[in-house]
Amino acid sequence: MALLEVDSVTKRFGGIHALNAVSFSVEAGDVVGLIGPNGAGKTTAFNVITRLSPPDGGDVRFAGDSLLTTGASGVVRRGIARTFQNVELFRGLTVRENVQVGAHARAGRRTADELLSYVGVGPFAHRRPSALPFGTQKRVELARALASAPQLLLLDEPAGGLNAEEVQELAAFIRCIRADFELTILLVEHHMGLVMGLADRVSVLDLGRKIADGTPAEVQSNAAVIAAYLGTAA
Amino acid sequence: MLAFTWSELAQQVVDGIRDGGIYALLALALVIIYRSTRVINFAQGEMATFTTFVAWSLMNQWAHLSFWEAFPLVLVIAFAGGVGIERLLVRWVEDAPLLTVVILTLGLALLLNGLTSVIWGGAEKQFQGPFSTQTVDIAGAQISEQDIGIVAVAVGLVVVLALFFRFTKLGLAMRAAAVNRQSSRLVGVRVGWMLALGWGFAAVLGAVAGMLIAPIVFLDPNMMQTVLLYAFAAAVLGGLDSPVGAVVGGIILGLTITLVGRYVPYVDSTLKLPVALLLIIVVLLFRPAGLFGRVSVRRV
Amino acid sequence: MKAKLLLEALSFALLVVAVVFLPHHVSDFHSRELATVGMYFIALVGLGILTGYSGQISLGHGAFMAIGGYTTAILEVNHGVRDIWTIPIAGLVAGAAGLLVGIPALRLSGPYLALVTLGIAIAFPQLPKKYGHFTGGTTGEILNLPKAPFGLHTTPNHWLYYLTWAIALMLLVCAWVLLRTKPGRTWQAVRDSETAAAASGIGVPAYKTLAFGISAFYAGIAGSLFAIATSFVNPDTYPIVLSIFLVVGLAVGGASSLAGLLAGAAFVYYLDNHADAVARWADHLPFVSVNPQQSGIPSVAFGAVLILVVLLLPTGVGGLLHRLLRPLTSRLYSRS
Numbered sequence: 001m002a003l004l005e006v007d008s009v010t011k012r013f014g015g016i017h018a019l020n021a022v023s024f025s026v027e028a029g030d031v032v033g034l035i036g037p038n039g040a041g042k043t044t045a046f047n048v049i050t051r052l053s054p055p056d057g058g059d060v061r062f063a064g065d066s067l068l069t070t071g072a073s074g075v076v077r078r079g080i081a082r083t084f085q086n087v088e089l090f091r092g093l094t095v096r097e098n099v100q101v102g103a104h105a106r107a108g109r110r111t112a113d114e115l116l117s118y119v120g121v122g123p124f125a126h127r128r129p130s131a132l133p134f135g136t137q138k139r140v141e142l143a144r145a146l147a148s149a150p151q152l153l154l155l156d157e158p159a160g161g162l163n164a165e166e167v168q169e170l171a172a173f174i175r176c177i178r179a180d181f182e183l184t185i186l187l188v189e190h191h192m193g194l195v196m197g198l199a200d201r202v203s204v205l206d207l208g209r210k211i212a213d214g215t216p217a218e219v220q221s222n223a224a225v226i227a228a229y230l231g232t233a234a
Numbered sequence: 235m236l237a238f239t240w241s242e243l244a245q246q247v248v249d250g251i252r253d254g255g256i257y258a259l260l261a262l263a264l265v266i267i268y269r270s271t272r273v274i275n276f277a278q279g280e281m282a283t284f285t286t287f288v289a290w291s292l293m294n295q296w297a298h299l300s301f302w303e304a305f306p307l308v309l310v311i312a313f314a315g316g317v318g319i320e321r322l323l324v325r326w327v328e329d330a331p332l333l334t335v336v337i338l339t340l341g342l343a344l345l346l347n348g349l350t351s352v353i354w355g356g357a358e359k360q361f362q363g364p365f366s367t368q369t370v371d372i373a374g375a376q377i378s379e380q381d382i383g384i385v386a387v388a389v390g391l392v393v394v395l396a397l398f399f400r401f402t403k404l405g406l407a408m409r410a411a412a413v414n415r416q417s418s419r420l421v422g423v424r425v426g427w428m429l430a431l432g433w434g435f436a437a438v439l440g441a442v443a444g445m446l447i448a449p450i451v452f453l454d455p456n457m458m459q460t461v462l463l464y465a466f467a468a469a470v471l472g473g474l475d476s477p478v479g480a481v482v483g484g485i486i487l488g489l490t491i492t493l494v495g496r497y498v499p500y501v502d503s504t505l506k507l508p509v510a511l512l513l514i515i516v517v518l519l520f521r522p523a524g525l526f527g528r529v530s531v532r533r534v
Numbered sequence: 535m536k537a538k539l540l541l542e543a544l545s546f547a548l549l550v551v552a553v554v555f556l557p558h559h560v561s562d563f564h565s566r567e568l569a570t571v572g573m574y575f576i577a578l579v580g581l582g583i584l585t586g587y588s589g590q591i592s593l594g595h596g597a598f599m600a601i602g603g604y605t606t607a608i609l610e611v612n613h614g615v616r617d618i619w620t621i622p623i624a625g626l627v628a629g630a631a632g633l634l635v636g637i638p639a640l641r642l643s644g645p646y647l648a649l650v651t652l653g654i655a656i657a658f659p660q661l662p663k664k665y666g667h668f669t670g671g672t673t674g675e676i677l678n679l680p681k682a683p684f685g686l687h688t689t690p691n692h693w694l695y696y697l698t699w700a701i702a703l704m705l706l707v708c709a710w711v712l713l714r715t716k717p718g719r720t721w722q723a724v725r726d727s728e729t730a731a732a733a734s735g736i737g738v739p740a741y742k743t744l745a746f747g748i749s750a751f752y753a754g755i756a757g758s759l760f761a762i763a764t765s766f767v768n769p770d771t772y773p774i775v776l777s778i779f780l781v782v783g784l785a786v787g788g789a790s791s792l793a794g795l796l797a798g799a800a801f802v803y804y805l806d807n808h809a810d811a812v813a814r815w816a817d818h819l820p821f822v823s824v825n826p827q828q829s830g831i832p833s834v835a836f837g838a839v840l841i842l843v844v845l846l847l848p849t850g851v852g853g854l855l856h857r858l859l860r861p862l863t864s865r866l867y868s869r870s
Contacts, residue, residue: 052729071732072732073731073732073733073735073736073737074735075733075735076733076734076735081733082733084730088727088729088730088733089726089730090722090723090726090731091726092725092726093719093722093723093726097719097722100716100719101720101723101731101734101736102734104720104736105734148734148735274645274648274649276652323841323845326845327844330848332591332644332645333591333644333789334848336591336645337785337840337843338841338844340593340778340781340840341837341838341839341840341841341844342841344778344833344836344837344840345833345836345837345840347830347833348832348835348836348837349834350830351829351833352834455830459774460656462656463652466649466653467653470649502664504660504661504663505660507656508658508660511657514649515638515653518649519638519642522646
């Protein structure tokens with residue numbers, strides 16, 4: 001049984017199908033990438049999984065039990081944490097307090113300070129997030145997500161806004177936290193290099209449907225995937 | 235409770251529609267500001283009161299103009315005032331958090347209310363309106379030129395505004411500036427001045443409302459305080475961004491309050507304001523866009 | 535962090551000392567004035583929790599003060615309850631009303647919540663008139679003069695002062711504890727990003743409603759003390775403008791600064807009650823000739839202050855204090 005099962009999920013916004021009977025699964029211990037061109041429905045999928053957005057059809061199961069019975073604030077208690085594309089930190093709180101909030105409903109063995117030094121933002125503990133560079137803010141958000149000792153971590157475009165060197169560090173970092181925190185990771189990402197180098201499996205969405213699923217090598221050579229990204233030859 | 239007669243019902247309906255027209259006039263000002271600047275202007279009532287006092291002074295104190303002589307002057311002054319307020323005060327908090335803008339309009343309301351008292355004193359004044367109050371008997375109800383005039387002006391203004399926003403280039407620019415400032419700037423719309431225009435127009439509408447309402451409720455510095463709540467109720471009911479909604483909402487509200495106040499035994503005049511408030515709450519909870527407003531879906 | 539704690543403890547100690555010793559150095563009347571400042575302070579602390587920390591606007595908190603005041607009046611007059619015992623009950627009744635308001639408030643965002651709460655401020659004063667048999671209607675209810683218990687030999691004003699400030703200090707400590715620990719962080723998280731707060735496991739609706747309830751509780755207690763102080767309650771004791779005063783105090787003091795709110799309370803009280811002094815001062819300005827007895831002066835002053843605060847000092851006195859003291863606390867921190 002997979003740790004996370006997305007089962008035929010459909011989500012409509014008005015007349016648009018953001019997600020159309022999408023199914024994929026994430027095995028415990030894996031790093032799974034969710035990719036696709038812009039507008040494919042990746043962030044919508046995240047929002048449905050984390051119960052920020054109710055699906056119009058289908059089910060989402062975590063460790064065998066449906067997630068649809070919990071509200072948005074119950075997801076963390078079940079063991080799922082996430083980061084946001086645009087880094088949603090709490091502006092009025094210090095970095096340390098931001099991480100403390102992460103442990104609001106469910107806490108792990110590590111203290112906020114331990115998490116802060118793990119992600120490398122220890123010196124900034126008493127600063128406000130807005131005073132910090134974007135990359136550093138992303139680390140803080142990651143620490144906040146880790147504070148709940150999740151089983152499954154959802155990363156929403158972690159490489160966004162990072163330069164090449166930072167992306168390399170990020171890849172290594174993701175491998176570290178997977179080991180040190182015994183995590184399963186699902187990431188939405190545009191940066192192909194990061195995803196293909198890191199992921200055990202990749203699912204591809206396009207215009208709300210899943211068009212491919214497999215190892216990075218399989219997906220990269222899939223005709224439908226190539227067509228979705230590059231368009232078909234004229 | 236008095237016995238029921240048809241002619242009394244007719245009178246209540248006339249009064250209700252006329253009161254509704256009053257609320258609609260101020261509601262139009264609220265809607266125009268909201269539609270052009272996305273601001274809920276808590277100072278709208280006081281702005282209207284202030285300009286009405288200016289009209290009074292032009293007619294009775296500083297000069298002795300007739301209503302129609304003073305009218306255009308007052309509109310110009312109101313327009314200038316509205317534009318001035320936006321350019322001098324509101325523009326600095328355009329991008330500030332909500333609480334800041336709310337407090338600014340509240341401060342403005344207090345300031346204007348105080349200034350009105352200080353300049354003209356707190357005593358009630360008679361205001362000579364443009365319409366005659368002589369009544370005609372129709373189906374047992376007394377209807378005056380004033381009653382019809384108020385509703386006619388409200389409807390007329392809606393038509394003018396609707397045509398303006400729909401069919402003129404300036405109207406389009408103002409709508410664009412309200413909905414998406416960044417993009418509007420990129421296509422050359424002078425967003426700051428569009429917002430100022432919105433305030434100017436609203437001030438003018440408020441002035442018209444004040445000058446038509448004053449003959450009925452008597453002119454004093456607190457004239458618009460309760461009317462403002464009714465106007466907000468009308469605007470919310472009709473849809474905060476819909477001028478048509480403001481008038482329809484106003485009339486529905488006026489009729490409801492008058493008829494409920496007269497025919498439902500429990501509700502007397504002290505409960506009129508709470509009823510209006512209840513209406514606002516119910517509409518906002520269950521149908522936030524009101525009758526004619528547009529619901530916008532935000533992308534998460 | 536420790537430095538900040540130290541500074542706050544020190545300030546509180548100073549406040550306690552001031553509270554204890556001031557009445558001996560000022561007139562009896564001034565003690566009463568300071569008591570009223572204390573009542574505004576209590577209401578503002580509650581409002582600070584709601585607006586400054588949980589991020590919800592209320593332009594109608596005067597209504598909760600009225601509920602507290604009327605509860606005290608009804609209990610005292612109709613049921614013979616002693617004035618002090620009515621205070622906690624008044625707080626609880628107002629708090630319950632706050633929870634009730636908090637629930638629909640969840641569905642109203644920013645400007646709409648401001649509108650609805652302003653509506654409450656405008657419409658609420660009508661209710662005591664409607665339910666006159668209960669509340670004394672427009673004529674109101676007369677209460678007993680405040681009197682010290684156990685035959686202590688203090689004047690009513692001194693008694694009122696100590697009663698108010700003892701309660702104020704207790705409630706201040708409670709608020710401080712709440713805000714410096716998990717609930718305070720949680721409210722701020724809700725204020726800053728409801729989405730991220732929910733994703734962190736925070737039950738956003740519960741916390742928002744709770745904030746309404748607590749702030750209404752504080753307002754109810756302040757309202758109850760108002761009633762005891764004036765020994766009289768009618769709809770004009772809690773007018774529309776009271777809700778506006780609270781907002782002014784909030785803006786001037788700085789919504790999330792407990793120290794600032796104390797300044798805000800003092801500011802609101804003195805501006806309202808010494809409008810003639812303001813008018814006389816304004817008279818000195820060129821081009822201005824002001825009759826100090828003219829009504830409307832307080833409104834002009836309040837309005838002007840609100841506008842200036844919004845434009846020049848949006849974080850209020852509290853924000854200013856914070857900026858001034860930050861170099862001090864961060865220097866102490868780096869040494870420790």
